[in-house]
Each structure stands twice: as structure tokens, then as C-alpha cells.
Amino acid sequence: MTGFRLAYGGAQQILRIKPDVTVLGKIVGGGLPVGAYGGRADIMKKIMPAGPVFQAGTLSGNPLAMAAGIATLRELKENPPYDKLERLSKQLCDGLADAAKASGHETALNRVGSMWTFFFNPIPVTDYDSAKKCDTTRFGRFFWEMMDRGIYLPCSQFEAAFISTAHTAQQIDQTVAAAREAFDQSDNT
Secondary structure, eight states: OOOTTTTTTTHHHTTTOOEEEEEOOGGGGGSSSSOOEEEEEETTTTTTTTTTBOOOOOOTHHHHHHOOOOHHHHHHHOOOHHHHHHHHHHHHHHHHHHHHHHHTTOOOEEETTTEEEEESSSOOOSHHHHHSSSSSHHHHHHHHHHHTOOOOOOSTTTEEEOOOTTTHHHHHHHHHHHHHHHHHTTTOO
């Protein structure tokens, strides 16, 4: 999920992690059915034809998916969207946090780059134990209040939400305005 969404080098670039293996899904092909993996030389030498591990698939090396992957990588390198995504995500998450606080809701908001989610929880959500303390019923009411206002969020507070380059600052403001109303109404439904 973090693929190229957070940085050209993914979350591992931001977190300064050098993984043994990196696995990427359809983000490589701009949504087309494609995947890629790579890793340290000693691991990759285990894959055929150099090594004993067989890896194949019906669509392995599919020309359309590979062309889409190359185009995606080229576009991200030539026109990096990450500053815009960071600005919009910060605008949205700051606005949601302010709206929750103004309505008296205790929420915890987690965000890295353009990925975010918030929880009806008075403490930071960092693990399973803190996640168990989330008020999922209240989130459900908030979700439907947002839907009534034309804003579609993930239907579970345990799913990540994303900002894309298609979003505008005006849409972020509209989302925050809808959230202010939804926070106020979610206790009344």
C-alpha cells in the first residue's frame, strides 16, 4: 500500500529502512494487474534461472502491464506529486482534528504522507491493544453522516484512507466542513 504513494522509494525511503525484499502490487502499473519484487542480491540469486526457486505467473512480463509500470515510474520521477500530497493530507488531517476537537470528540489521527486514518479513541492508536479501545459504533455513525454529505470514507476506522493528486484544496475544505456537521450529528443518530 505504501509503494509509491508516500515517496518514490516508498515508505522504506521515508523510514530509512533497507528491506531484505520489497514487494509491490498494482501501484507499479497505475492500477493494472501487475506486481514486482526485488531484494538483496543474495536473495535474488535464489530465483531461477540463477537459483532453485521457481517463480512464474500467467501474466508474468505482460507487455501492457510492463509498459504501464514503466510509464508510472517515469511519470513519478519526472513529475513527483509528493509535495502536493503532503500539503493536502496535512490540510485534511489538521481540519479533521480541529473539527473533532471543536465538537468535543476525542479522536486519534494517524498519518504518513498521503495515507491517513482516524479513530474515535482518546489515546493514540499504535497497536492492537490501543485499537481495541476504539469506539467503532461512533465511527459507524460518523461514516454514515459523511456519506449523507457526499463524502465516502473507508467504512472501517481500521482501513487506510488516501489523498490523491486529483483532490483539490477546495475539496479538502468541503470534506472538513462536512466532517464538522457529521461530528455534531453523529451523537444524535
